[in-house]
Amino acid sequence: MQRTHIVVALPVLTLMLFIGGCHAAAAAELSIPPRIAPKENLKQISIRTGPPNCSRWTDDCVNCTRGAKDEPATCSNIGIACQPKAIRCLGAQ
Secondary structure (H helix, E strand, C coil): CCHHHHHHHHHHHHHHHHHHHHHHHHHHHHCCCCCCCCCEEEEEECCCCCCCCEEEECCCEEEEEEECCCCCCCEEECCCCCCCCCCEEECCC
């Protein structure tokens, strides 16, 4: 290696190590907030059971239809990359 290459490479390497060390030190000082468990909502509606008095409902990923009186609801399958939204009623009973 030529002397000029060493003269240029050494300060560049030193600067890279210094910047990398500062970045690692700053990342180590970040505080991570504790996870908070969600409060249980007993009135929360499942996509499979659906809202009461609703014959058809969706969360924009799964569409469900309530069957006859004693039959379970029929629901479609969720898509691969679907992001569910709030459940909404499409047809009242």
